[in-house]
Amino acid sequence: MDEYAELSDEQIIEKIKNIDQGLYAIIVSRYKDKLIRYANSIIKDTDKSVDIVQISLIKAYIDLKGFNTKKKFSSWMYRIVHNEALNLIKKYHKETPWIEDLDFSSDEDIEENFAQNEVVSMVGKCLKDIPLLYSEVLSLYYIEEKSHREISDILKIPMGTVAIRISRGKQIMKKICQKI
Amino acid sequence: MSKDIKNIEEKILSQIQKGEIKMKPRMYFVIGSIFAFVGFISTIIVSTFAISLIRFSLRAHGKMAQYRLDQVLSDFPWWIFIVGFLSLVIGIWLIYKYHIFYKIKPWIVILTFVLSIMISGWIINETGLDTKLFRQGPMKGLMRKYIQRNNISDISLLRQKINRF
Known part of the structure; x- marks a missing residue:
């Protein structure tokens, strides 16, 4: 082998x-x-x-x-x-939050506020509290280290939508992680 | 937990070795792709011709047709409207199901799909291509029924009549 x-x-x-x-x-x-x-x-x-x-x-x-x-x-x-x-x-009709219509662009540059490794660590801790729409993209991007193109191919969504979900997911994560 | 993960490997490999799981032949996927492609193209053709025929039907009533709404509605080929609409819906469903054009925003894909079918139907009707296809093509029987039902003696005369308006 x-x-x-x-x-x-x-x-x-x-x-x-x-x-x-x-x-x-x-x-x-x-x-x-x-x-x-x-x-x-x-x-x-x-x-x-x-x-x-x-x-x-x-x-x-x-x-x-x-x-x-x-x-x-x-x-x-x-x-x-x-x-x-x-x-x-x-x-199983599991009530997993799956909010389809929450995609929107963000002017806020979260990258300035978060160092990459901090974000990775936060994703791991807070992922379970983030709506699936964003947690899945964040998991693929930070934990599985997939590129925007690969995430687009996996989820079958446009690359622009991937970028928006990552950006929005980071904002949600920031709020949720601060509470923890 | 780690035992479960290790089991995955063992279970899958033992199933492969015992022949309990087998790869589907390549032909299965080739035929599947062909059917999906033919289905998609068919929906485009059917809905384009349905729109062309609907426009043809509306123009056949000539000027001031809006004042003869009852006549227009009674002669209107509703079944073609339903077939055209269903074809459009199936076409959109196929786009979703097979994630065709998934790199483009869905509303742009759907809008482009519907608009291009509408415009194609309009162009086919405007250029008179439908008359030719209705006489010779697979739509011949369909058009004959429509002409008979509406007491139209000659499709060319009808077209000339339409074009005079």
């Missing part, structure tokens, strides 16, 4: 599709922790997050031949987890 350590996800996927299906173990090993953390940021339940990630990894394997290896595998994989998590929320 070590010989594949240097390969990108997309290269490994090509090999899984055409040569050795057992190599999917590398993908599972690379992603499981990150995906559980991400799923947990959406549904705020660790046990259910583990279930979601297991289902998502199985679904990803089943649909692997539909994945275009010219695109980024991580965005595709995170998208599957996102869908599964939202399906679970809908299924």
Whole structure:
């Protein structure tokens, strides 16, 4: 397996599709922790997050031949987890705050007030109290270290909307974290 | 917890090895994409021609048609209006479902989609392309029914009549 350590996800996927299906173990090993953390940021339940990630990894394997290896595998994989998590929320009618119409631009430059590492630390502490609309974007941006483009691909929203949600999320986080 | 996470790896790999989970063949995705694409294009074509026919129907009543509203409404092909509207809705649903153009703001996509269909329908009617297509194309049967129901003897005469206004 070590010989594949240097390969990108997309290269490994090509090999899984055409040569050795057992190599999917590398993908599972690379992603499981990150995906559980991400799923947990959406549904705020660790046990259910583990279930979601297991289902998502199985679904990803089943649909692997539909994945275009010219695109980024991580965005595709995170998208599957996102869908599964939202399906679970809908299924159990969990009252997770999902405020769709709160996007608005902000003139306030929060970057001046927060050092990057402070923000990361705050995201981890306050994420569970922030509406899902923003907590998910903040989690992807600060914890999973995804770019605006990748977040746009995962959530299937325009990049401008990603930037607005991050900015707005930071404002909400600032208010919430100050109370804690 | 860490045991559960470790189990994920074991469970998935054992299912793969036992053949309990299998990859869907590539053809499944190719056919799916083709159906989605054909469906999307069909909604555009149907709604464009529906708009073209609606405009044709309204123009067929000539000048001062607004004063003969009852006649206009009784002759109006409502079923085409419903088909056109449904096609538009399905087209918009497909855009959402398959996240086509997701990098653009949704309202811009929908507005552009609806406007381009309206404008295409208008252009097809203005250029007389609909007459040609109604005579030769797949819309032939549909148009014949409409002409018969409205006692129109010749579509070219009707068009000439419309163009005189």
